Amino acid sequence: MEKIIVDGSSRLSGEVGISGSKNSLSAILPAVCLKEKDSVFTVRNVPCLSDTECICNLLAEIGFVVDKDDGQKRISVYGQIEKLSLSEENVRRIRASCLFLGALTAACGEARVPFCGGDRIGDRPLDIHISVLEKFGVMVHVNQGLIECKAREFPLRGTTVFLRYPSVGATETAILLAVKAAGESYIYNAACEPEITDMAVALNAMGANITGAGTSVIHIRGVKKLGSLDHEIIPDRLECATYLLAFAVSRGNGSVKNVIPEHNIALISLLKDTGIKIRQHDTSIEIDASDCHYLPINADAMPYPGMPSDIQPLLSALAVLCKGLSTIKDTVFADRFQYVSEYKKMGVDILRSYNHIYICGPQPVQAATVTGEDIRTATSLVLAALSATGRTTIYGYEHIRRGYEDFDKKMSSLGANMLVVL
Numbered sequence: 001m002e003k004i005i006v007d008g009s010s011r012l013s014g015e016v017g018i019s020g021s022k023n024s025l026s027a028i029l030p031a032v033c034l035k036e037k038d039s040v041f042t043v044r045n046v047p048c049l050s051d052t053e054c055i056c057n058l059l060a061e062i063g064f065v066v067d068k069d070d071g072q073k074r075i076s077v078y079g080q081i082e083k084l085s086l087s088e089e090n091v092r093r094i095r096a097s098c099l100f101l102g103a104l105t106a107a108c109g110e111a112r113v114p115f116c117g118g119d120r121i122g123d124r125p126l127d128i129h130i131s132v133l134e135k136f137g138v139m140v141h142v143n144q145g146l147i148e149c150k151a152r153e154f155p156l157r158g159t160t161v162f163l164r165y166p167s168v169g170a171t172e173t174a175i176l177l178a179v180k181a182a183g184e185s186y187i188y189n190a191a192c193e194p195e196i197t198d199m200a201v202a203l204n205a206m207g208a209n210i211t212g213a214g215t216s217v218i219h220i221r222g223v224k225k226l227g228s229l230d231h232e233i234i235p236d237r238l239e240c241a242t243y244l245l246a247f248a249v250s251r252g253n254g255s256v257k258n259v260i261p262e263h264n265i266a267l268i269s270l271l272k273d274t275g276i277k278i279r280q281h282d283t284s285i286e287i288d289a290s291d292c293h294y295l296p297i298n299a300d301a302m303p304y305p306g307m308p309s310d311i312q313p314l315l316s317a318l319a320v321l322c323k324g325l326s327t328i329k330d331t332v333f334a335d336r337f338q339y340v341s342e343y344k345k346m347g348v349d350i351l352r353s354y355n356h357i358y359i360c361g362p363q364p365v366q367a368a369t370v371t372g373e374d375i376r377t378a379t380s381l382v383l384a385a386l387s388a389t390g391r392t393t394i395y396g397y398e399h400i401r402r403g404y405e406d407f408d409k410k411m412s413s414l415g416a417n418m419l420v421v422l
């Protein structure tokens, strides 16, 4: 396991630039499967992450030629699908690999993809994805860990789907299935996350006809062909939130640049309520936490535009410093609390009851040796370590590399004292 060693008690200050969105990229790249053979699919502002590497490997595996230029933050994809199945090696590393079920079936009428992996943040079934596939007339069989899809009729026929929960991934699957299906499709109770809107913008630029993305009803008129793309990925709102919270827990001040502030409206509002000074500009957010007494937090993680579940583990690092009882609830992933046992090792008195945690602060945070087994847990532990007295060792840095570009370099440039040991 890779580790990061963090010396606590330094106040962060300065400016940090935010990279392209991991989750937007992982929604957009599978759409390559829908392009015409001779067209070129280019995405820019691509974050250099191990997850990016993984999706590129998946595309190469099914026959595409992937030209990845880390310096230019660009990926261009050429060619066409040569193979309709994916092997377990890359699929089990990321959740977004399940989008290839919809992408391959929409392109060729069949797909074989092993059960996907991704962060261990509780039960992550695929039932909504599967019911969407079935609504589009696709037969789905699970055979020894492999999900096999076969369209009853190809090209697919447009349909109306109602999602029992506004799942981000299942909304993406429905969009992929609908864009080239004959006729019209409606997706009701769709996820409204900015990554869905970004995906629709990219697909429309290829020639799709999608309206309503970013709302809970999406309408798609199927088209016969999708052409080339040259698209800039939106900034990563979760990376932006992480740096805002890093400034907050270290009682620092500075600004995050190259962001869309509106995408973080839930967090900005919470930070203001906590007593932190925040100013939004067109593409940046200034934060000053150097001279404030934090009021307690009362937050419910929920679908967008609510507080993201991804930020829930990070909020606890701030709750520890707030005066009074903070309550944080996760209505999206009821088990996203792996950090609780690790916080206890850092001397934090934190109580979990089902999908709630309670922290009565302020409390001192002690340095310890801890482990983060998913992206946001590992990052939450780094944030807690910033306010700790002494040197904390956090195992699981490889998870941070999955979701944060140049994390240690960006944090160090703000004055954090940390060292990564690979």
Ligand code: EPU
Pocket: 023, 024, 026, 095, 096, 119, 123, 124, 125, 126, 127, 128, 129, 130, 165, 166, 167, 168, 169, 170, 191, 308, 309, 310, 332, 333, 334, 375, 376, 403
């Ligand atoms: N769900 C089902 N059945 C399904 C699909 C989802 O029950 O078929 C449930 C999940 O178990 C969960 C809820 O619905 O309780 C929401 O899951 P959703 O499908 O919305 O999440 P996802 O698409 O698997 C994406 C992000 C996550 C982020 C969630 C919530 C990607 C690659 N992942 O996951 O990001 O937490 O949406 O916003 O886009 C991360 O970046 O660290 C990360 C885990």
